[in-house]
Amino acid sequence: MTITTAGPYDRSVYPTAAASWEKGRAAGIHDGYDEGYLRGRANAIVARTKATFPFRSIHVLYVVSGKGLPYSPLDEAVITTLQSMTAQVTVTDPRQPVADIAAQLRPNLMLALDGMDLPLEQVAAVRQLGITTAVWLTDDPYYTDMTTKIVTHYDHVFTLEMNCIELYRQLGCSSVHYLPFGAFPTHYFPLSSPVPAKHEISFTGSAYWNRIYFFNPIMPQLTARNIKINGIWWDRLPDYQSYGDKIELGRWMSPNETNDLYNGSKIMINLHRSHQDDSVNNNALKLPAASPNPRTFEICACGTLQLTDTRDDLARFYKPGEEIETYNSQQELLEKIEFYLTHEKERREIALRALERTLREHTYGHRVNQLLSIASP
Structure with missing residues (x-):
């Protein structure tokens, strides 16, 4: 009796597997091209945008x-x-x-x-x-x-x-x-080579209660994507245990680690803390916050698309829809995540314009x- 063996990609024996392999290979080549194109243009922007200051x-x-x-x-x-x-x-x-x-x-x-x-x-x-x-x-x-x-x-x-x-x-x-x-370019900058860990969407920051209330209803949709969340207090989420390695709890990341996260993410979510949280604030006047947080500039310095909640003074620094994207509700956040994960060119162009604006004005x-x-x- 003769036994015929086939290699793993023998199209005559495994036509379905072969088709899947070809599709995956094509997708990998496309993703690699997109990432290389983004990194090349980002590094060109860094090279030509050199500000000088008086001594x-x-x-x-x-x-x-x-x-x-x-x-x-x-x-x-x-x-x-x-x-x-x-x-x-x-x-x-x-x-x-x-x-x-x-x-x-x-x-x-x-x-x-x-x-x-x-x-x-x-x-x-x-x-x-x-x-x-x-x-x-x-x-x-x-x-x-x-x-x-x-x-x-x-x-x-x-x-x-x-x-x-x-x-x-x-x-x-x-x-x-x-x-x-602003952004400190020694800490936050576009990397020239891919990082080992890649994520579709990421968030880093402490789990203040306003963030828990915002994220909790949409965690199933967020975790359906390749999301990474880092920071303290995220065990406040009611179903925290079910999110497994999606959440890295209780560790401050170094600037280098944070830069890797920004560079390795297609979209970074930014959600500012609340001025009304008496559990952590000392703001008896309840003075509202209008200005963007430092993370706003740091994310933009990496050439990564940022989705941030709206702050009254944000437009002084970045043009919404052109250099940064905003959201005002959970539904709007989810819709924009879906859009920019399926529209590479639009995501890339906003991120690159934000990078250039940051180096030109916000270091x-x-x-x-x-x-x-x-x-x-």
């Missing part, structure tokens, strides 16, 4: 937030950018005798990030030395119960929330400025240059 012969004493993650990457971004723009940067933290350091080194400017852990007597002592002081607030308007107690102690106040400007001016601050964070170089133009003596 200042000043010495900056920089006081870090002192809070570790997720603030330490912000500190790194500010420090590195300051070092590229000024003659000298001395870095210290709120636990150190900041005023003594200032008295010894005589910097031109003391800049504190966040400032909530820096003793006010230290700030006062620095000002008594005749040294200009500035604070860049990181979490407005969510902790205004505390920030309102410190802002009047600085010469210059910078806030990432436009709705806090008038509040601080009413308190007597004479120099208050709107300065959102830490742009922000720090603006800060120094106001606060440097």
Whole structure:
């Protein structure tokens, strides 16, 4: 008896399997071409969009937030950018005798990030030395119960929330400025090669209650896609256990890991926290938030399409429908996810326009240059 064997792709023996293989091969080639085209154009945009900023012969004493993650990457971004723009940067933290350091080194400017852990007597002592002081607030308007107690102690106040400007001016601050964070291209940038883990849609961030209430009804539709969710408190979801490896719980990702997630996702969802959540906020005034969060700029810096909930001041930074996409309901989010996952060209063009706008206007170089133009003596 003769036994005939066939290879795994012998079309005469396995015609259905062969057809499936050919279809999968064609899809793989198409996806590979699309990704290569996107990455090539993204890297061309990075290469040609090089902003330059003036150099200042000043010495900056920089006081870090002192809070570790997720603030330490912000500190790194500010420090590195300051070092590229000024003659000298001395870095210290709120636990150190900041005023003594200032008295010894005589910097031109003391800049504190966040400032909530820096003793006010230290700030006062620095000002008594005749040294200009500035604070860049990181979490407005969510902790205004505390920030309102410190802002009047600085010469210059910078806030990432436009709705806090008038509040601080009413308190007597004479120099208050709107300065959102931006993208730090060392941390967030388009990768040249594919990342190992790829997802259709992703979200990273803490599971504040407004996010739980928003996502919970549509989790079945989201998990039907190749979704990745990362952050703390996501076990608040009623059916958390059923989502398996779709959720990575309780770990802060490094900037490199976050950049990989952004680059490895076709769509990044952005959903801002609520200004009314008393379980985590210290915002007795219930001051609403109008300005986009730092993640808005970081996602755009990677050449990835962003779907974000609408903020009143978003259009100042990106044109909705051209450089970023927005949603106002769960149904609209699902519809736009479906559309952009099936319309590669439209998704790609919006993402690339956002990348170019970010590099042209919204990096830490742009922000720090603006800060120094106001606060440097």
